[in-house]
Amino acid sequence: MDTVAQAQHRTRRRVTRLGALLVAAAALLLGLAAIAAAGPQFRLAPVNPDFTAALSAQGFTPPALTLSTGLPVGGYVPDPFLVRTSPAAASRFVSPSLPAAYDLRDHDKLTPVRDQGQFGTCWAFSAMGVLESFLMPARPSDFSEDNLVNYSGYTATSGDFMALYDTGGNYSMALAYLARQAGPKSEGADAYVTPDFTVGATTRIWIDDAMMLPPNVFPQWGDVIKTAIMEQGAVATMMYFDETVNCYDALNAAYYYGGTQAINHGVCIVGWDDAFPRASFLPGRQPSSDGAWLIRNSWGKDWGQGGYFWVSYKDTALGQANNLVITKVEDPSGAQRVYGHDRLGMTGGMGFAGEVASETAWMAGVFTALGNERVSAASLTVPAPGTVTFYVGRSLSKLVEAGTKTLSMPGFYTMDLKEPLRVAKGQKFVVAARVHTPDNSFPVALQSPLIFAGLQANCTARPGMGYVSPDGSKWIDATTLSEGTTVCLKATTTR
Numbered sequence: 001m002d003t004v005a006q007a008q009h010r011t012r013r014r015v016t017r018l019g020a021l022l023v024a025a026a027a028l029l030l031g032l033a034a035i036a037a038a039g040p041q042f043r044l045a046p047v048n049p050d051f052t053a054a055l056s057a058q059g060f061t062p063p064a065l066t067l068s069t070g071l072p073v074g075g076y077v078p079d080p081f082l083v084r085t086s087p088a089a090a091s092r093f094v095s096p097s098l099p100a101a102y103d104l105r106d107h108d109k110l111t112p113v114r115d116q117g118q119f120g121t122c123w124a125f126s127a128m129g130v131l132e133s134f135l136m137p138a139r140p141s142d143f144s145e146d147n148l149v150n151y152s153g154y155t156a157t158s159g160d161f162m163a164l165y166d167t168g169g170n171y172s173m174a175l176a177y178l179a180r181q182a183g184p185k186s187e188g189a190d191a192y193v194t195p196d197f198t199v200g201a202t203t204r205i206w207i208d209d210a211m212m213l214p215p216n217v218f219p220q221w222g223d224v225i226k227t228a229i230m231e232q233g234a235v236a237t238m239m240y241f242d243e244t245v246n247c248y249d250a251l252n253a254a255y256y257y258g259g260t261q262a263i264n265h266g267v268c269i270v271g272w273d274d275a276f277p278r279a280s281f282l283p284g285r286q287p288s289s290d291g292a293w294l295i296r297n298s299w300g301k302d303w304g305q306g307g308y309f310w311v312s313y314k315d316t317a318l319g320q321a322n323n324l325v326i327t328k329v330e331d332p333s334g335a336q337r338v339y340g341h342d343r344l345g346m347t348g349g350m351g352f353a354g355e356v357a358s359e360t361a362w363m364a365g366v367f368t369a370l371g372n373e374r375v376s377a378a379s380l381t382v383p384a385p386g387t388v389t390f391y392v393g394r395s396l397s398k399l400v401e402a403g404t405k406t407l408s409m410p411g412f413y414t415m416d417l418k419e420p421l422r423v424a425k426g427q428k429f430v431v432a433a434r435v436h437t438p439d440n441s442f443p444v445a446l447q448s449p450l451i452f453a454g455l456q457a458n459c460t461a462r463p464g465m466g467y468v469s470p471d472g473s474k475w476i477d478a479t480t481l482s483e484g485t486t487v488c489l490k491a492t493t494t495r
Helices: 004-038 049-054 087-093 122-135 145-150 163-167 171-179 221-231
Strands: 042-044 101-103 154-156 206-213 235-239 265-273 292-296 308-312 323-330 336-340 348-352 360-368 373-382 386-395 398-407 411-423 428-436 444-447 455-457 466-469 489-494
Touching (some): 087 221, 101 221, 122 145, 122 265, 171 206, 171 323, 171 373, 171 411, 336 360, 348 360, 360 489, 373 386, 373 444, 398 411, 411 489
Antiparallel strands (some): 042 348, 206 323, 206 411, 235 323, 265 292, 292 308, 360 466
16 A cells, blocks of 8 residues: 555656646647637637646646545546536426435445545546446446446556556546446456456446536535435535545544635535534534535445445535436447447537627537448437437438437437438438527537546547537538547437
């Protein structure tokens, strides 16, 4: 087990090695901004400030603290892009009857507490915990966090296999992995901290819909989280955890942080208690009122109260990133195939502007059929609530409307097309979407190549794969923004 000094030395060495790569990534973002300025129709969404800081001249140091108990803290790298919602959309989502206390353990909606060991893989454990919780109690599962870490779509810039376990990740990476059906694999097929998985291991579940709940920056955030827990199961979130600032009362397994440190740890919110007493937190560092979230950690059953602890409603760091919850799945089918160019999922967003910024934009993906198939469904990632109308055709100029879907929260959504399109092997086809997101002028989710925090993206998007448009008639190749950029849009075919 690393000491604090060893962990810090390893981190400094990694940061030095990444210096040039971080500067290159910063230059890429500046280049995107310059392209957007040159073409006044383009409007790129603001970059997450924490991600910008990670690309600053000072570099980014992935959290590498080790608690005196021997447990790791760290495992979060900033999302390049933060999703959002409006107060009106949040109000429509919130359940009208939220109880004063709720515990998923009482409803058999949680699998056993896992243990991430000495590595910065909390993000993977919380993401898999969310999927396992959604499937409970009907389908108890143990999914492979190891597979998510190794096949997230990124490689370690150092070339060191084990560096992936130290660098960390986020829920945008986890959702991208699930959306392209790279996983989940079973724990038995790819056990934790192994470089390879069993040849022929199958993806156990296909993700159809998942919500990426926005950060804790609006008044109804707590009610949104409570509603998601009651209706779907555990919610993956991020927090700041550090025993050195005297925030954790081990006797009551109660934690409260009121500062401004950046988040560094991924956990699952699995319940709440509006009456959890403020007196249960450390004397002299107690929150101003009662109430706390029930949190499932990934440090084994011997930590906290059987692996669980409480975080005050007043905590200033909990939820300050994109939050993940699964909402719809299906069993894999040998008769279906999914096409997509956005291996990394949503790493940015964009829209169009004339005299007034538009809340509507179009996106399209062009694919080549691998067999004689029917294009039967379409999926996309959206950065805000709204509506999407799907279209399908053999070219961008010959699109037929295929259905409309209302999206209650940002996330990944799938819809069956009302009239499947028949395609022959080798034939090109197009799936397009008109996206309308009220109160948000960046409707289109983009994937762009990134190098950050010790990770390098494996992007394969080429010209002719993804397009954007302000009106559905004038189409612009997404790679004109930057090499490797495409839209977050997929097609499902049935053989």
